[in-house]
Amino acid sequence: MTETHADYQLSQLDQLEAESIHIFREVAAEFEKPVLMFSGGKDSIVMLRLAEKAFYPAKIPFSILQVDTGLDFPEVMETRDRWVQRLGINLVVASIDDAIKNGIIPDAAKISRNRLQIPTLLNAIEENGFTAAFGGGRRDEEKARAKERVYSHRDEFGQWDPKNQRPELWSLYNGRLHEGEHMRIFPISNWTELDVWDYIGREQIEIPSIYFSHQRRVFERDGMLMTETPLNPMREGEVASERTVRFRTCGDITLTGCVESTASTIEEIIDEVAIARVTERGATRGDDKFSEAAMEDRKKEGYF
């Protein structure tokens, strides 16, 4: 061959981007009504950026869907609103409070909001007739996710059957559905936490300010630093103090802990992530701590 292959080298981040864009276009072409599940976290923001690139200069040809737990960080909502405005896309909000009010889900004060997200989300998918829902799940996050397909089939009850997944070969995705079923699509399956940060840094895109180091009044619970807020009353013996912290994930304010950190730029966060010795979920997510198989169980029920 006369070509020098070195001239046609694509960095691994560009390869991941190309793969994700391919997935977005494939879904937009083959599904009747896709939607992008948006949590406001860094992974869903990276998804929005990839979707923007996939269809540019046209607008993103689908809506975004957010489950409003009523317990979201206000900084996350502000970032969401700026993205929605800039991209001119339609935002569908599925509120847990509304779902309780309308009797769609039981008002079970004892159940965590995290659990109530599942029926609220499934109801929103069904009501709006969404046939494909993009999620920001990554296979490096957790052992059950490591086995999930990019196109992950959900039955009419929204359930995932890990033992009965469709084989997924080459980049040939099979989007066939029966009435009432839908597909979860994970376009950043092959990205790692570090890839996501590298990409945010490279693209210079806006993420919620809570990812960066800031002063916050926090207290310790189950080995995690939790935000002091009326939404999450402190228990006996818990004491709040002001610390310099940042969040590694964005979730329910009552379950998402932060870590002590002085990383205030993307570059500093990347340095921190590169040497981190604890997974982002292990460190700061109460919802994954309940059992070793916690994520697998929630996924089967229809969690993101």
Added chain:
Amino acid sequence: MATAQNKPMDLLRFATAGSVDDGKSTLIGRLLLDSKSIFEDQLEAVEATSEAKGYDYTDLALLTDGLRSEREQGITIDVAYRYFATPARKFIIADTPGHVQYTRNMVTGASTADLGLVLVDARQGLTEQSRRHALILSLLRVPHLVLAVNKMDLVDFSQEVFDKIHAEFTQFATKLNIPDLQVIPISALAGDNVVNRSENMGWYQGPTLMHHLEHVHVASDRDLIDARFPVQYVVRPKSDEFHDYRGYGGQVAGGVLKQGDEVVVLPSGMTSKIAGIDLFDKEIDMAFPPMSVTIRLEDDVDVSRGDMIARVNNAPTATQDIDAMVCWMTTAPLLPKAKLAIKHTTRNGRVMVKDIQYRLDVNTLHRDQETKQLGVNEIGRVQLRCTVPLLVDPYSKNRTTGSFILIDETTGVTVGAGMING
């Protein structure tokens, strides 16, 4: 992008295969651990489980056994993807089970791999299964193969044992299509020649496994000659700013496309020139695999999803008759006259099975022409007739334009994977 001043970090996708007891999960655990890709909480969980099970060592296999049912059975049942990076490369492992009934998972894992890693137990030598794994990797045209001879510690690090397996495998490999083979003696449990060079095998002069994975040259595996661009999505903004914009979104499957290139749109046969190539809001000089770009043409020709843009004098074959090796993936057998849906690049159609020429015995390479059907996990040569022309290349030339999947129209499930002959 391609003109980066310092060498960009690249990506290696590899598939692992081995029997339940070959120590594959332990090896992956070792790669992750020794490359410092294991997090403390993951390692602590595994240490705790190992202790609870009464082991006197940390069972690294537990790091990768994902689903609860697998943990209960103690075997890996499906394709799992793992990630790790060294300063040289990022790695994606498709970890596939070696168990006999799971050929389909191996085919799945191998379909996207640049390199295949086959494990054998030094005490056992080559088994039917290791031969089968090598054959599948060769059928899937995985360009690089590593045979890791594991558990060398249990044969006293004997060169003689290693040489015998090496020779036997090289002999077998001559019957296959393996452009690049590396054989490495290792001990996954103790770590010999995985990341760190073994102090027990001074007779081995080759690279460690990690060194080989970091340095094996994969950039030239792509076809940069034959331009292939399957059209995925027509981008038409219809906005004031981009009123007349019409672009064709897709991922380059072969060759290098440049502005001004004369191209043909298939299957219509209309010709035009590339007016520009867009990557988001930037116009770029050229596109090559595996870039996802948007191509604009000079003429207002009719182009839609499922079409292919190629060069005028170098186009794929448009044909309704497909001759392919098919791996069958469902319990009900594939029979002549069966009707199925097919997906090839961005094109969908229906096919009828005209003939099942032979079933390939994946252990002996024997071609069985008597059995006119394919059972689950069997591979055979099949003739198909498609309702629409497909724009194909031989799989040996292009893994994207040479592959397809077959879908059961009733259940919607992917039931077959095909590699086009020619």
